[in-house]
Amino acid sequence: MPKTRVVVVDDSALVRSLLTEIINRQPDMECIGAAADPLLAREMIRNLNPDVITLDVEMPRMDGIDFLSKLMRLRPMPVVMVSTLTERGAEVTLKALELGAIDFVAKPKIGVADGLRQLQDDITDKIRIASKARINRLHTPAPAPAGTPGGGAHHAAPGHAAPRPVSASLGRLSTEKIIFIGASTGGTEATKEVLITLPADSPAVVITQHMPPGFTRNYAARLDGLCKISVKEAVDGERILPGHAYIAPGGMHLSVERSGANYLARVQDGDPVNRHKPSVEVLFKSAARVVGPNAIGIMLTGMGADGATAMREMRDAGAYCVAQDEASCVVFGMPREAIAAGAVQEVLPLAKITGHLMDHLRATAGPALSRV
Structure with a gap:
């Protein structure tokens, strides 16, 4: 060879x-x-x-x-x-x-x-x-909708449709659900593509992106300037709220726990899991255990199998789980392993993930809430 x-x-x-x-x-x-x-x-x-x-x-x-x-x-x-x-x-x-x-x-x-x-x-x-890895030519600017925060800063790769911003209000649909995202190689941009299309009243989003210490705070601040939702590095013990995204600090595991009616972020040190810290496995296991059928799982581009087993636990607990398709991944490792584990209900191009999940939320909320 x-x-x-x-x-x-x-x-x-x-x-x-x-x-x-x-x-x-x-x-x-x-x-x-x-x-x-x-x-x-x-x-x-x-x-x-x-x-x-x-x-x-x-x-x-x-x-x-x-x-x-x-x-x-x-x-x-x-x-x-x-x-x-x-x-x-x-x-x-x-x-x-x-x-x-x-x-x-x-x-x-x-x-x-x-x-x-x-x-x-x-x-x-x-x-x-x-x-x-899959290589694209330098991204070229895609027109941003009027009034979009960071308008003009979002880029779309040639050959891939720009994600469609989801503008319709979700109202009470967002208060019980939590979206969990796992990503590695290529995931900083893939996660951005998902987050910039979410409406301001999106369900809370909790993210583990494989990153070393010293980079996630800047990454969160960069996304916060582009998105309608608020994006921040997670802090141990804080409430997880709709309209907010929480990113695992580099070098620390992130999970969720419940306290009465509230969900809380738990940021902890510990040994690497699947060679990673933060680990998607840690986050997704807590989603299965604590959030169950109110969880939505998204597995994005990345090498390896981190999170695949735990995503299957999420699905078995009633969560709705999707994976990014091979054509839009930089590396199709983590999504492929999640699919092989039987963890995934849908495999979607990156540009269609947010719109599909919002449609799923409305369709499963019942007639009364779907009109909100």
């Missing part, structure tokens, strides 16, 4: 050396070139035709974002960003994912050599996933 051919782009000679060493240690991949800046990388990519590139966020001569934007417009290919654990690094990394980067690795601010070596399994796993 041919090896995955990787070009490393980073202005640090130490990081270039370490990433080259880590990649070349793998039996299924090789580093075929290392460039100190995007201008050198451009020639290297043209001449060597790599399968994947790793790209530093901040570099001289042309920063990683400008280079990524040009690359995804002219020669789309799998890119894994190498970010820094800073406020600026988090913001730029989220922009890179929006532009089409498959995933990112957060290098430590100090002890870079030891830190990267400790992350070598994570780095090589993400390169493997990226080499198999």
Whole structure:
């Protein structure tokens, strides 16, 4: 089997050396070139035709974002960003994912050599996933409806219909239900596509997206500026309310529990589950146990099987569960496993998930509430 051919782009000679060493240690991949800046990388990519590139966020001569934007417009290919654990690094990394980067690795601010070596399994796993991921050209702006928060900021990939905002009020339909979303690789953008189409009185949404510490607060703030619902990083013990979305903090598990008539967020440390923290399995198990038939489950793009077993528990408890279809996924791992587990009632293109769920809510609410 041919090896995955990787070009490393980073202005640090130490990081270039370490990433080259880590990649070349793998039996299924090789580093075929290392460039100190995007201008050198451009020639290297043209001449060597790599399968994947790793790209530093901040570099001289042309920063990683400008280079990524040009690359995804002219020669789309799998890119894994190498970010820094800073406020600026988090913001730029989220922009890179929006532009089409498959995933990112957060290098430590100090002890870079030891830190990267400790992350070598994570780095090589993400390169493997990226080499198999679905790539789209740079997103082009899609017209936003008048009055939509963040109008003009939403993008739709060519070949994929832009999600249709759900504008009709749900009224009392939203007060008992909770929507649970699980996502991994490609999920930051897929989750955004779902949330920006929800009406302001949507049921509460609780989200586990595989992300490291230091990135979820910026991610939540970014979504909050685009959506009609309020989006925030979850806080332990807070009430889960309609019209709000709660994102698991990076490096912490998120679940729900009941206190009288209220649902509460539970944010806790603990061992990784299915190699992940936060884990979709933890969130979906609590949905099955605590929310039961009032839960709606959505499994979005991602590698692996995290959450598949728990989503089957959700369905067995009476929840309504859907999965993103293969054609609109960056990686069809988690949805495929949920489907194989018999956890899913519907498999839908990303652009149709929200509208379908809102129609389902109205159809199952009875004649009186469906007219609200």
